[in-house]
Each structure stands twice: as C-alpha cells, then as structure tokens.
Amino acid sequence: MTFEKIINRKQTGSVKWDMLDSLFGDDTILPMWIADMDFDNPLPVKNALKKMIDNEVLGYTFPKSSLYSAIIHWQAEHHGMRLTEEQILFSPGVLSSVAVTIQALTEPGDGIVIHDPVYTPFAMLAERNHRQVYRSALTIEEGQYRMCFTDIESILKKPDVKLFILSNPHNPGGRVWTREELITLTDLCIKNEVVLVSDEIHSDLVYEGYDCLSPVTLDDHYKKWVVTLHSATKTFNLAGVKLSFILVYDPSLAKKLKMSLEETELDAVNSFGMCATEAAFLEAADWREELLHYLSHNRQTIIDFFDLHLPNVSYMKPEATYLFWFDASLLNVDATELKSHFAEVGKIALNDGISYGPNGRAYMRMNFAVPQSVLMDGLHRIKKVFDSK
Ligand SMILES: Cc1ncc(COP(=O)(O)O)c(C=O)c1O
Numbered sequence: 001m002t003f004e005k006i007i008n009r010k011q012t013g014s015v016k017w018d019m020l021d022s023l024f025g026d027d028t029i030l031p032m033w034i035a036d037m038d039f040d041n042p043l044p045v046k047n048a049l050k051k052m053i054d055n056e057v058l059g060y061t062f063p064k065s066s067l068y069s070a071i072i073h074w075q076a077e078h079h080g081m082r083l084t085e086e087q088i089l090f091s092p093g094v095l096s097s098v099a100v101t102i103q104a105l106t107e108p109g110d111g112i113v114i115h116d117p118v119y120t121p122f123a124m125l126a127e128r129n130h131r132q133v134y135r136s137a138l139t140i141e142e143g144q145y146r147m148c149f150t151d152i153e154s155i156l157k158k159p160d161v162k163l164f165i166l167s168n169p170h171n172p173g174g175r176v177w178t179r180e181e182l183i184t185l186t187d188l189c190i191k192n193e194v195v196l197v198s199d200e201i202h203s204d205l206v207y208e209g210y211d212c213l214s215p216v217t218l219d220d221h222y223k224k225w226v227v228t229l230h231s232a233t234k235t236f237n238l239a240g241v242k243l244s245f246i247l248v249y250d251p252s253l254a255k256k257l258k259m260s261l262e263e264t265e266l267d268a269v270n271s272f273g274m275c276a277t278e279a280a281f282l283e284a285a286d287w288r289e290e291l292l293h294y295l296s297h298n299r300q301t302i303i304d305f306f307d308l309h310l311p312n313v314s315y316m317k318p319e320a321t322y323l324f325w326f327d328a329s330l331l332n333v334d335a336t337e338l339k340s341h342f343a344e345v346g347k348i349a350l351n352d353g354i355s356y357g358p359n360g361r362a363y364m365r366m367n368f369a370v371p372q373s374v375l376m377d378g379l380h381r382i383k384k385v386f387d388s389k
Contacts, residue, residue, distance in 0.1 A: 003039050003294040004371050024343040031349045032378045035171070035323060037237045037369035041276075042287035045236060048279035049272060061271040063090055070281040071245060075230075078204060080217045087249055089257055090269045092242040094201045095121055097229045098165065101197050101246070102129050104260035105227075105253065111161035113152070113194070115145075117353060117360030119171045122199075132160060137359045138173070144316055145173040149184055156192040164189050165197045169212050172325045172356050172365045174318025176210040179218065186215045186222050195253065196226045201244075204235040204288060206320040207296050216249060223249035227257070233273075235288055236280040237369075243273025295322050298368045298375055305379045310386055322369035325353070326382075327362050331389055335361035345388050346381040 009017045016034045021027035068085045075081040091097045098121070106112065108130040114122045116135035126133045134155045138145040155161060166185070169176045177185075189196040196215060203212040215226045231244035248254040261267035299317070302324050306315055315326035333341045339352040342364065353363030366382070368375055 003291070004373075005040060006371055006374070007038060007040060009038065020349055024349045025340070026343055026347070029343055029347045029349050030374070030378055030381060032367045032370065033349045033351045033365070035234065035321075035367055035369075036239050037322065037367075038371065038374065039237055039291070039369060041237055042280060042284035044283035044287075045238070045276050045279045048275050048283075052271070052275045056271075058271060061274065063269070063274055064278075067274050067278045070278045074232075074281040075247070079200075079212075079214050081214060081228075081247065083247060087247055087254065089246040089248065089254070089261060089267065090274075091244050091246060091261060091266045092269055092273070093233070093239075094199060094229050094231050094244045095125065096266050097244050097246050098122065098197070098199065099125050099129065100257060100260045100264065100266060101165075101227055101229070102126060102131060102163065103264075104256040105195050106131055106162040109160065110163070111155075111158055113155050113161055113164040114357075115147070115167070115170070116358060117172060117356030117363070118165075119167050119199075120355045122165045122167070123357070126165075134158070134161065135357055135359070138170075143314070144319075145170060145175045147177075147181055147185060149188065152185065153188050153192075156188055156194050161192070161194055163195050163197060166199065167202075168198045168200050168214075169202050169206065169320035171202060171321055172323055172351070172353070172360065172363070173316050174321045174323055174325060175316070176206055176212050176319040179213055182213055182215050183218055186218065186226065190222070190225045194225075196222075197229065198226055199229045201229065201231050201234045202321045203230065205292065205295070205322065207292070207299065207318070210319045212320060216247070224253075225250070227253060232277040232280045235291075236276070236284055238273070238276050238280065241273040241276045242270050243277050295369065298322070298370075298372065299324070301372065301375060302366075302368060302379065305383075309379075309383050313386065322367060324366040324368050325363050326366070328353075328364045329362040330386065338364060342382070342385055346385040348378055348381040348385075350382075 016031045111132045112126040113134045116137045136152045206212045228247040233239045335354040351365040353360035
C-alpha cells in the first residue's frame, strides 16, 4: 500500500519537517501540523513531471488548452460545474488568489467577513492589505460547526463590507456546509451586494455521506456574485509546485480579477504546476479514491482512540479534510501556550486553535494524512499530554 510507506522528508526544505526547530523549538518532535500529506505523489503525476524534464526546454510557458480541458472536465465530473476557458484564471496558489481577489474587488478600509474560527491566512491577508476584518463566530450544534445567520446578516449590512471569504468545506473544523446553509449564506451576500469567495481547496477530500457543493451550482443567479477558488495541490499533495485557479462567471468580476493578476504578474504561472495539475486531474482520479479510503480509515482510528482513551475530550468528526479538531480545554493551559505545551510534553507539533480566531482558543488541529503507524504514535503522544494533567 503506497500510503503505508514512511518517507523521510527531512532536509528537503519541507515546511512541515524542516521548520520544527524555528517554529516549535525542537526538531525532533513529530510534525502533524501544516496541511500537506506525508504520502508520496500519484505515479502518473511523477511520470508526467519526469517526461517534461526529459523532453522539454524549461522556458516560458502558458496554460495549454489541454490544462483548461482537464480542469473543465474535473470540475464538471466532481462538482457539477460547467465552465469555459474564459471563466478560468490562474495564479500560483489559492492564497495568492485570495490576495488578488481582495485587491481586485475591495478597496483599502473595506470590510471583509470571515468565520471564527477559520483558516488563519484569510484574516492575515485581509489585514496585510489594510482591509477591516469582521469575524462571525461559528456555533456548535451536535458536535459540529454551524453558521450564525443573524450575526452574519448584521455584519453584511455594514456599508463597508464588500467580500465574504468562505472555507468550503471548513478548515479547521472539517465541516461540509449543507445546501440550505450555502443557499442562505449566498442569498444574504447577494441581498447586501457582497461578493462571496468560496475557497474549495479541500472540496475533493470529502468523506462518504457528504457532498461538498459549490454555490455557483445551486442557482444560476449566484454566478454573478460568487468567485470560486480551487487547486489540485491539496488533494494530490502538490503544494510545492504552486498552481491554483480562480473560477469566475461574471465578466465584470473576471475583468477586475484578470487586471489585478496582470498588474502583479501573478498570472505568469509555473510549468511544473501546470503539468502536475493536468496529470492529476486526468490520470489520478483512482489514486484520490484510494487516498480517501485510507484517510477515512485514519479518521475512524482517531475516533476510536479518542472514544476509548480520552472519553472526556470532545472533538469534531471531520466530514471532509484530513484535519482533526479537538478540544484541549481540559488541560487548563492558556490558549497561547497550548502549541508549546503539546510540543514539550507530547513531543508533537500541532496547530493551535487560537491562531484560527478567538473562537478557536480551546482547540488544537491535528493533520492525520500520515501512515497508520505514525498516526498511532501521534495519538499516544496526545494521550500523554492529557495523561500528564
Ligand atoms: C482553506 C485553505 N485555503 C488555501 C490554502 C492554501 O492554498 P495554497 O497552498 O494553494 O496557497 C489552504 C492550505 O491549507 C487551505 O486550507
């Protein structure tokens, strides 16, 4: 089984493995933090990259029609989207796409709404671009995050608010938003003339029983107000090759985004990213199925472990993503100390909940895209931290 293989990623410039010392103060601890996988890449992707290196000159390149076709095919097959080439724009990463969207569709001082908690860089990029961040706290019902629409509506009504950035599905909670939730949210955005940015980088990593929907597929009218961000890099473990795409139907939004990409030269994307994305979408669909199977086994292992050994620790069962979000408040450790506490006591690197927003303060996030043996090691390290209390 390819996913069982232990791969030594040290000294490869891996953020996850080689930045442990600078970020956690100890390079011997087990990294289960930043969201890339300790799995080898799909063979068809590696072969396509090798073929490119062997046969091509690595000069200036542009997105070929075969890349557009691969994306159009993937989005139709997996997300029910109908796209043309003109509706696809490229940038090096989903985060560059978030930054470009902020710059193209808002002005300094404008308001941007995000959830609390949510993927850390949304707030960071809004703030770096001198926009006002409004956080709408997620509530918890039946162990899962829910949007609070009365709160969202009161924020969207503020005249300075221009953009809502949604993690769809939700990182860090792993929630797959329902059709009703997405419809309510999109309707509220449109009613208040706010563009909805749907970041769908995790949308191909969804567990059985759930369906991650793209707002643009729910109503034709939504296409005017929604910008979708996606990439093959999360699903196929290609974060280092840097390629993402922006899907935009409305010509006036597309024009603004295109202009911003051109102004920054961010539309000049990397040939390895294009090659890997095309191969992944065209030739690695089976690999993704096997990956999901493996990840869902890991997810069950974690749940069984927590239920047996840590029955008082609450957690969110991920409906998507390979991220496990659990409540560490039993430890009575200050939110700002949790990361170093887990590193010192458990010798494990996790993401601390507070970095996702004040509402995440009680939580820790574990990346479980690792071989089973590593997962068991990580779970015992987490148990050690709770046992040491
Ligand atoms: C919701 C979300 N958006 C964007 C990114 C980063 O995307 P990229 O590496 O393409 O910039 C991540 C990475 O974990 C993510 O979770």
